[in-house]
Amino acid sequence: MVLNYIWISFFLVAFAVALVKLLFFGDAGVFSSLVQATFDASGSGFKIALGLTGVLSLWMGIMKIGERGGAVRLLSRVIAPLFRRLFPGLPEDSPAYGSIMMNLAANMLGLDNAATSVGLKAMQQMQEVNPDKERASNAQIMLLVLNTSGLTLIPVSIMVYRAECGATNPADIFLPILLATYFSTLAGLVAVALYQRINLLHPVVLAYIGGGSLLVGGAIWYLSGAGRAEIEALSSVSSGVILFSVIVGFIAAGIWKRINVYDAFIEGAKEGFLVAVKIIPYLVAILVGIAVFRAAGCMEMLETALAWACRQMGWGTEAIPALPTALMKPLSGSGARGMMIDTMNTFGADSFAGRLAAIFQGATDTTFYIIAVYFGAVNIKNTRHAIPCGLIADLAGVVAAIFIAYLFFF
Numbered sequence: 001m002v003l004n005y006i007w008i009s010f011f012l013v014a015f016a017v018a019l020v021k022l023l024f025f026g027d028a029g030v031f032s033s034l035v036q037a038t039f040d041a042s043g044s045g046f047k048i049a050l051g052l053t054g055v056l057s058l059w060m061g062i063m064k065i066g067e068r069g070g071a072v073r074l075l076s077r078v079i080a081p082l083f084r085r086l087f088p089g090l091p092e093d094s095p096a097y098g099s100i101m102m103n104l105a106a107n108m109l110g111l112d113n114a115a116t117s118v119g120l121k122a123m124q125q126m127q128e129v130n131p132d133k134e135r136a137s138n139a140q141i142m143l144l145v146l147n148t149s150g151l152t153l154i155p156v157s158i159m160v161y162r163a164e165c166g167a168t169n170p171a172d173i174f175l176p177i178l179l180a181t182y183f184s185t186l187a188g189l190v191a192v193a194l195y196q197r198i199n200l201l202h203p204v205v206l207a208y209i210g211g212g213s214l215l216v217g218g219a220i221w222y223l224s225g226a227g228r229a230e231i232e233a234l235s236s237v238s239s240g241v242i243l244f245s246v247i248v249g250f251i252a253a254g255i256w257k258r259i260n261v262y263d264a265f266i267e268g269a270k271e272g273f274l275v276a277v278k279i280i281p282y283l284v285a286i287l288v289g290i291a292v293f294r295a296a297g298c299m300e301m302l303e304t305a306l307a308w309a310c311r312q313m314g315w316g317t318e319a320i321p322a323l324p325t326a327l328m329k330p331l332s333g334s335g336a337r338g339m340m341i342d343t344m345n346t347f348g349a350d351s352f353a354g355r356l357a358a359i360f361q362g363a364t365d366t367t368f369y370i371i372a373v374y375f376g377a378v379n380i381k382n383t384r385h386a387i388p389c390g391l392i393a394d395l396a397g398v399v400a401a402i403f404i405a406y407l408f409f410f
Contacts, residue, residue, distance in 0.1 A: 006328075006335055010289035014296035021297070033295045041291035045284035048341065049276055051164045057272035059156040062247050064268025065261055067106075069253030075108060076101035082208040086189070086198060087139045096125035100143055108153045119147060120377050127378040135382040136375060138196045142189075144374050144386050149188040149393040150365035151181050154246060158362050161341060167349035169236055171243060175219075176355075176404045177362035182216050184364050184397030191389040223407055231408055279334075286338030294342065299324070318410060319402050321346070321353035326360040326398045330391065333366040356405040363397035 018034055021027040066072070080101050090096055099122035106118060122143060130137040136144075155177050162170035186209070193200050200209065223231050254261040293299055302324070307317040322343055329336040343357040367390040375383055 006332065007285065007289045010293040013298055014292040017296045017298055017301075030296065034292050037291040037295035038288050041287040042284050044345065045287040046280060048161070048164050049280040049283050052160055052279075053273050053276040055160045055163055056157075056276045057269035059160070060272030060275065061265035061267075061269035062250055063156070064271070065254045065259075065264045066246075066250035067268075068259045068264045069250055069255075069257045069261075071250055071253055072102060072105045074253075075105035079104060079208075081204050085202055085205050086142055086193070088198065089138045090126065091129060094125065094129065096122050096129075096139070099125055103143070104146060104151070107147065108151055116373070119143070119374060123374050123378050127380075132382075133378075134380060136380045136384050136386055140375075140378075140380070141384060141386045141389070142192050142196070144370060145188040145192050145389045145393060146185065147374070148365050148367040148370050148390040149181070149185040150363060150397065151185040152362060153178065154243070155362040158340075158358050161337070162344070162349050162354075162358055165341065165344040165349040165354070167344075167354075170349075171240065172236055173355055173358045173362070174243065175234075175238055176359050176401070176408050179216055179219065179404050180359055180363035180397055180401040182212065183400035184393045186213070187396030188389055188393030191392040192385070195385045195389065220404075220407070282334050283338065283341075286334055287341065290338050290342045294346070318352055319356055319405070322356035322360060325357040326401070329360060329364055330367040330394050331369075333369060336361055336366070352405065352409050355409050356401065359401040359405055360398065363401045364394045367391060367394055 014034060018027075018030045021030045076098075080097075083100060083104065084097060087097070087100065099118050103119040103122055123140060126137060126139050126143070127133065130140070155174065158173065158177065159170045162173065189209075190200070192198070199205070223234070226234070251261055254264060290299075303320050306323055307320045310317050310320065325336050325339040325343060328339050340357040340361045344351075344354040347353040349355075367387070371383060371386055371390065375386070
């Protein structure tokens with residue numbers, strides 16, 4: 001519903017601005033530019049979606065091997081001791097624990113469909129022990145905020161879009177996204193813990209959060225003292241080593257589990273092909289809306305206003321072209337994806353703005369959409385502190401993304 005209003009607004013605002021330009025400034029070509037923008041954007045959307053089929057089929061195939069080979073279950077066992085202490089309201093024998101671990105592990109590995117299905121199952125299992133069926137329980141809110149914070153270890157889709165938009169090294173945003181999404185998740189977790197008075201000083205919780213924070217802090221400390229060439233080389237090498245190790249590791253896990261690795265890959269690749277085909281209408285729709293908004297000069301006006309505000313506060317303006325992605329992300333995943341692609345097409349996939357837009361896209365998730373889907377599935381009407389905690393995580397992810405992008409790419 002939100003995306004519906006946003007999409008309509010793109011056209012209505014563009015039409016109003018174009019009409020003003022025609023009537024008051026004599027710009028006779030503005031409507032021709034709008035029409036041409038619709039043709040160019042629809043063609044671009046189709047080409048991008050078509051180009052996604054190969055890479056998306058590859059990674060969906062690899063992820064299917066990992067899923068069948070037990071990678072999701074392994075990651076679930078690794079994070080289980082921490083998350084059992086973050087859901088103190090659940091009975092110790094609740095089957096929801098298994099679904100929660102699977103949901104978070106699938107999210108970390110970028111298995112969107114699997115993550116959503118087991119996430120909804122976890123919500124339903126928690127709803128069974130929820131004393132007030134219309135009011136979100138503490139456990140349900142914690143799960144939702146951890147989902148909206150967007151913790152992802154392998155941002156496959158973003159790397160795929162960067163490849164399609166001509167990035168020299170599509171994976172160079174791998175490490176920055178990992179750092180930014182960590183801060184987003186940490187902020188969301190702390191916010192919910194403060195609301196629910198969860199003890200974050202428990203030794204097990206401190207070991208996980210403290211250990212992760214030390215690793216992230218150490219990485220940022222090291223990178224802050226390194227030169228740009230060294231940072232780019234480290235990011236490129238680390239992303240390549242990690243991602244290819246994941247591919248080999250998933251295949252090895254499949255061999256260990258004695259599954260038919262090739263058949264599992266083919267099954268996942270088929271899903272990737274279908275996903276690429278299914279997104280064509282959505283991608284064309286949002287890119288056309290953004291294109292007419294930009295062709296009418298509305299995007300330039302928005303960026304000018306944001307740049308003026310930043311200058312008044314003494315901030316740099318290099319991040320301004322990427323901010324529409326950050327502003328759109330809590331409202332609509334497809335809308336933010338369209339903004340990211342538009343930024344990369346306009347400024348270049350390897351530009352500072354193009355890279356920052358990709359980091360924004362990977363740093364958080366669609367807060368309002370996730371709230372609507374997860375709570376709607378169990379008829380929750382009183383969301384309590386879910387929205388403010390989710391937005392705190394979003395804000396932390398945006399701020400961290402800007403800082404990290406300057407550290408890596410400026």
